[in-house]
Amino acid sequence: MHYRRLEKLGVELSVLGFGCMRFPVKDGKIEREEAAAMLDYAYKNGVNYYDTAWGYHNEESQYFVGEAMRRYPRDSFYLATKMPVWLCKESADLDKYFAEQLSRLQTDYFDFYLLHALDKERFEHSVKLGALEWLTRMKAEGKIKYAGFSFHDETANFAPILDAYDWDFVQIQHNYIDRVHIGSDELYRQLVEQDIPALVMEPVRGGHLASLPEDVEAILKAVNPQRSMAAWALQWVATQENIMVTLSGMSTLEQVKENVATFSQTPFTLSPADLEAVDKVTDKLLSYKTIPCTDCRYCMPCPYGVNIPKMFEIYNRFEMFKNTAIAYQNYSGPLMDMNTRADKCVACGHCLPQCPQQINIPERMVQVHEVLGALKVD
Template sequence: MRYRKMNKIDVTVSSLGFGAMRLPTLGSDSQIDEPKAIELIRYAIDHGVNYVDTAYGYHGGQSEILVGKALKDGYRDKTYLATKLPVWFVNKKEDMDRLLNEQLKKLDTDHIDFYLLHALNRESWQKVYNLGVLEWGERMKEKNLIRFFGFSFHDDLDTFKKIIDAYDWDFCQIQYNYMDVDYQAGREGLLYAYNKGINVVVMEPLRGGRLARPPKDVMDLINSYKIKRSPVEWALLWLWNHKEISTVLSGMSTLEQVKENIEIADKAEVGILSQEELEFVEKLRLAFLGRKAIDCTQCGYCMPCPYGVNIPRNFFLYNEGIRYDDWGAPRWEYNYSMREEERASNCQECGVCETKCPQQLPIRELLKKVHEALAQK
């Protein structure tokens, strides 16, 4: 295992962190296979991982309880523990104390090392900021209930910069991988935080596992390269090549995954990839990007739809399914996250959007294709 010293704070973390959101289960997401999950976490710690990340809502609220059990028998003293305040449950100041106390009890610990405001976006940030969350965080640090204060993030770059500039954060957590260099905080956000002395933890290094299971044409490209590495190794080494990244979280659900990631992490040095190898990873990124069936540039000129259909988002989800040959996440968002009026199925075929599209796409016909692919089967 390789380690990296964090900025400003006297902490050295393992390059690989254990993300406890994809633990082995017995069926439903909230039924964690306790013996197997504890085995994974302890194996990782025994082999050098010293950063374990969980959250209030992971595995239907059971992840924190499981992590607390896994860190008994002396493992808590070997580990930096991270969890997150579910800001969607914070509606008054008292909620912050109540939720933190509940988490301390679930984790069976007297303090949390790395405490994050979970999944901040523009609206949730403004809400908790107005409720005094920054002052509250300071008080919790003074009481030694939390050691370091940060946030995880899912929104656009401008919002990320505003949150970074609002406080002297100890760390932040962003989604980042070789496909997401221009997504959410992206590469620019990574550099922005680092240059302000804020430590960066990376989540979704394999984009929910999609980069570990590339479609055949991308896999053929990987296999044809002179240096033989697995898709996982290319993705992780690309991240660890960055000096700006403190640790990379991986949600591991099998012992084989833990062993593979630990083996790769032993190579986790800044500059591990040559310029030629970095150019090859860029070829992989472009190969993925080239796999899209709808040539939508996401310009948004077709919006607003008179009936509320989110045309760019529908096309984005369809292209994601094609790009990674994985329809699970796009179908879930289409059926359970998007409002009904936003879905492709709500198209009334008025044709207004087609008069505005610079690409001259047959939007009405394409929306039918999107609904056919993404509707709940």
């Protein structure tokens, strides 16, 4: 495993970090034996950064990670979790949720602690709660070693948050599509300029970059026939020097093994010729009219039953692959629960503030149904 040293903080982090939000599940619950085997493999092969959050896996992730990681000396890995600021109604709630997180994760401190999924409104709410002073107090008390935030908003709303506190690190969504699509290149540039270490989430864009249309995949295969599409995406992120950890939300032991192998080989970064090929792929993918949903599921559940991320996935796949038969089957076939389709959206707006990608979900539901609902097969 390759590591990057955060000179400012004096720690060395594995380039691959374990995102604990996509463990295998059965009947809605984490498959604990399989998931523990995945954590074991990662730990034994040098992954030393584990990232969870209050809401992951319907709040089961923190309990599970606490139970699984207590088998290892606490000072042999870095544990990261996040404050769900939107749940805090008053300042005292910061202490309440924090204490509960320590208990769930069976620890008495966190190495990396983030204000979760900040956008303009959530940041203003955090400031009103006194969350910045609270972070300073937690650091002084030794309960948090390093303070940061994760960001999900328009680029223009990044700098005011960055300038408001002496952040130890910042977590951004960054991958070879989103550098252009949501402007994450600009976020990265600002972090480099201010010498703030960057951690990256969604390097494979919720798995979408792991499976590309054939003609797009061919561009990368022509340069390196062996490298998987997921490895291309992960290595693209890690090629940028200010990125300390590339967080991957892994769902199978095979994925863990593949990602560990990707970041254990030398070199683990991309060559100039590789980067050129990725630029071509970016241009090609951005020429498709897809909806930038990352399947984070923050918008769920919809009170009217619409399966929002699934609608976007079917639509995006159709836009990219143009396979009418499959899209029809997925949207109108016997396996589709008609009560979860896009046409059940009543535009109540409940989901709108939850979407970190700022997708106008009700408007897009109309578009999705217009396109997919009109498909016909013989």
